[in-house]
Amino acid sequence: MLRVLYWLARTREAVEPNLRGLFSGKLTFSEFQQNVVEELRRPALYTKVFSGDAMSPTINEGVPPGQAGEKVVIRRLISPSERTVFLDDIVVCRDPTDDRRNYVRRVIAMPGEEMISDDPRDIPFSIPAGHCWVVRDNDKAIDAADSRKFGPLSFDLIHGRVLYSIRSPTNFTRIVNSKNAMRRDHIILAVEQSLLGD
Template identity: 35%
Template structure:
């Protein structure tokens, strides 16, 4: 049910505040609950792995902020509000200080297809001593606890860390 993705550099650093990990650290290894299996769902507030809109062979990690039916309004009064259409989503970086170009989220790309989401990140590991569950939506956290207890092997993940 879970897959592991190695994410680093600016892709990982700009995306998500992985609470519980050391300050300024970004995870190297991210197990995620695979969307293509079963009927796994993602919820607003979840950290997701998705295809990079500019380079679909790569992945980015962002937080799901809105889904179809949500009205999107800008702080810029010149921008007209719009409603996300069927199978569209809006993702954001947790770092609000970043400009859209730096954050590489929906403020730059606009609405993205839900089909680009590969899964929900459930755990983050920077090192053998710096790791922990990812803070997702309450709905997801309840579901992820059982997956983590059955499938997560921290020792194996630590052995496979890329340095």
């Protein structure tokens, strides 16, 4: 039953964004089919090492500056939007000012939410449609860029959601995301976890 739910979830994730392309005329039916098949062949999970203390203590707690950080398990998000990214999720995103850089950040506001600063000189504003507000967990890492520096983040710049941080083969931690994300990711994690290896 778990594998059936897994393939249903994966198929839905692969079909939905490509279906929009098909109906809008951006994709032919052949391209639609090819994209869906290619997406289903790729695992939904992958690992990557992130350095820096921007997300400490959640990720890289106690890792000295300049050293490789923890490996994280990431769930790819094919078509990130309000339907797949939720408040309090820890996501991997591309820097909107430098597409060579990727960050791990926490989503703290969604489209339509009003942002009010502690600084009375800042003017309140609402998060625009198709965007969210992401921040670092470690307020002491003042050089680490987040939405306070680059503004609202387009959902299109989100690559995935962090599920685990791995310090060693015997020392790993499940990352607590939103309840919606934890429920959706559970099925993918249960089926693909064995494929991750080291």
